[in-house]
């Protein structure tokens with residue numbers, strides 16, 4: 001591909017990204033500075049730093065990215081563990097949506113979304129959430145296992161459309177995440193038009209003195225608190241269901257924890273409290289216990305990744321140019337349907353993407369400067385096969401489901417801040433979840449004594465041999481494809 005067609009490809013990518021971002025964010029709100037309500041910015045940073053630096057600010061962005069690119073439930077064979085149960089809680093789980101005796105309009109909404117049966121977490125969580133009297137719930141399961149759909153169904157089931165005031169309140173950590181959840185409410189409530197939804201997010205300015213008539217309000221903690229307390233658009237005493245979504249992301253942002261607790265304190269004792277989180281570190285636990293009295297607590301173990309079905313190789317080089325040459329030799333010898341290539345810095349990623357496209361490859365570059373919707377658009381195009389190579393840094397790609405990518409290349413080996421091998425990232429980049437995993441190929445580029453040392457330590461850690469590959473020997477390369 002000549003230089004101008006590379007530029008063209010980038011333009012195309014950006015145009016696609018723009019159209020997605022207008023699609024996602026075409027609500028009436030004007031985008032003000034994210035800090036105004038204490039909400040987190042989703043992307044940014046300067047081009048030269050390693051992506052690992054913006055680790056913290058990226059949590060909300062990753063979560064959003066996950067939602068934007070996911071089209072399916074995450075498969076799991078693990079069972080839901082019930083860690084604590086309210087003695088009044090229903091003891092059964094359901095295998096079908098019919099058993100839940102949902103309103104027909106909601107059942108229709110669920111089926112229209114293509115859900116045939118409840119997901120693992122929904123089997124246990126839904127009977128608890130829909131029970132009478134209402135049950136409180138703390139639920140943890142990895143992203144993509146059906147938590148959002150579950151609490152949306154619970155909110156829609158509990159509202160009384162004849163009452164023209166807010167009855168369900170849902171708080172999300174960021175503006176963008178609130179919009180995403182709002183979309184699920186709109187989709188699932190499609191056949192239940194009497195139920196209305198309002199977004200309590202920055203920029204959504206209402207007239208002073210007005211009272212909301214919408215039955216469901218979704219928003220960020222700062223705005224929701226203002227609307228309940230200062231502006232009194234919502235009467236918190238009339239709230240029947242309170243949902244706190246993405247608790248782990250929520251507490252990572254300063255101020256959100258306090259604001260959420262202040263909202264919760266204004267709600268009646270009878271209000272049902274529901275809290276969801278993808279992870280459950282100590283801080284999330286402590287927060288959850290403050291927000292949710294007498295909870296049922298359920299947990300779904302993550303599907304572990306393994307290297308068992310992966311063939312691992314390394315290539316010995318002396319410079320990044322040699323690594324690039326080795327890569328070209330591999331591409332010359334075997335047919336690679338789709339590959340993901342990881343670099344340590346954005347700069348290397350950009351350089352490599354440029355070089356590969358000069359060689360005629362259709363390359364997508366995922367870069368830290370892109371806003372999250374742009375990243376989602378790039379990944380989406382890659383998934384559709386419009387590009388065959390995705391070059392990225394680790395932070396950008398974290399959370400991306402790479403199951404379909406048969407070849408992963410570590411152009412730079414993953415290391416932590418102190419330069420030690422980052423085994424967890426290595427596993428996450430190339431590993432596959434046990435039963436669902438297809439066979440894969442991983443190629444590691446080594447360019448110094450130090451990186452050879454890292455490779456050896458990774459090998460020892462997993463106790464799995466990483467074979468040497470001579471990329472000057474075409475016959476040898478061909479063998480690895482079989």
Ligand SMILES: Nc1ncnc2c1ncn2[C@@H]1O[C@H](COP(=O)(O)OP(=O)(O)OP(=O)(O)O)[C@@H](O)[C@H]1O
Nearest residue numbers: 071072073115117118119143144145146147148149
């Ligand atoms: N019972 C179901 N059957 C089929 N698909 C489902 C079901 N429940 C949810 N989904 C779909 O699975 C995907 C993940 O669901 P959902 O967003 O509810 O998960 P989540 O655990 O909330 O993840 P995240 O925290 O990333 O939002 C979505 O595309 C959703 O539409």
